[in-house]
Amino acid sequence: GAVVSQHPSRVICKSGTSVKIECRSLDFQATTMFWYRQFPKKSLMLMATSNEGSKATYEQGVEKDKFLINHASLTLSTLTVTSAHPEDSSFYICSARGLSGNANTGELFFGEGSRLTVL
Amino acid sequence: AQRVTQPEKLLSVFKGAPVELKCNYSYSGSPELFWYVQYSRQRLQLLLRHISRESIKGFTADLNKGETSFHLKKPFAQEEDSAMYYCALKGGSEKLVFGKGTKLTVNP
Numbered sequence: 001g002a003v004v005s006q007h008p009s010r011v012i013c014k015s016g017t018s019v020k021i022e023c024r025s026l027d028f029q030a031t032t033m034f035w036y037r038q039f040p041k042k043s044l045m046l047m048a049t050s051n052e053g054s055k056a057t058y059e060q061g062v063e064k065d066k067f068l069i070n071h072a073s074l075t076l077s078t079l080t081v082t083s084a085h086p087e088d089s090s091f092y093i094c095s096a097r098g099l100s101g102n103a104n105t106g107e108l109f110f111g112e113g114s115r116l117t118v119l
Numbered sequence: 120a121q122r123v124t125q126p127e128k129l130l131s132v133f134k135g136a137p138v139e140l141k142c143n144y145s146y147s148g149s150p151e152l153f154w155y156v157q158y159s160r161q162r163l164q165l166l167l168r169h170i171s172r173e174s175i176k177g178f179t180a181d182l183n184k185g186e187t188s189f190h191l192k193k194p195f196a197q198e199e200d201s202a203m204y205y206c207a208l209k210g211g212s213e214k215l216v217f218g219k220g221t222k223l224t225v226n227p
Contacts, residue, residue, distance in 0.1 A: 036217075043217045045216045046215070107165050110162045
């Protein structure tokens with residue numbers, strides 16, 4: 001199946017700093033990528049939909065100035081957590097849907113996730 | 120609004136026993152339903168989708184529009200089935216909405 005890779009898998013930062021997480025589709029082009037946040041023992045919460053070449057669409061309650069998303073190419077989307085605070089500590093997961101093939105079935109391919117810890 | 124409910128956070132069965140993971144959904148249109156699985160220390164991956172009507176690793180799931188359910192079933196559970204299982208719904212948009220997940224433990 002298609003492979004989605006996230007980097008870094010773990011990051012620890014100080015409060016007030018910004019952190020960038022990359023999501024890459026390794027063997028297919030992804031016009032749409034999704035960013036999820038997973039809280040401990042809870043489900044995946046969709047944060048935003050990232051569309052190549054256009055602005056991301058954020059879910060209600062997600063601060064777009066806090067969580068900057070850039071989808072500059074068909075294989076890369078980035079999530080930047082700006083001025084991070086301890087409450088931003090979480091597991092962030094991206095997923096991607098390809099241009100063709102599985103796009104009609106709705107299947108998403110997931111990255112391995114990035115655990116952010118803000119001290 | 121799209122909503123997925125998985126009523127059981129934890130489910131524990133013995134090896135060889137039947138298992139059913141419940142999923143109910145709320146959506147006014149025609150949904151696409153999926154089951155995703157996350158094995159320990161691995162990424163989330165698709166297990167099956169209702170439009171394929173397929174059996175994967177012995178699991179099946181039937182979409183029941185009358186009961187708005189998409190329960191996941193397997194007649195004989197195996198230890199390697201232990202994992203987190205997420206039911207997901209795709210409505211008219213591109214978004215996939217997940218339930219809170221059920222942790223399945225299959226005991227030897």
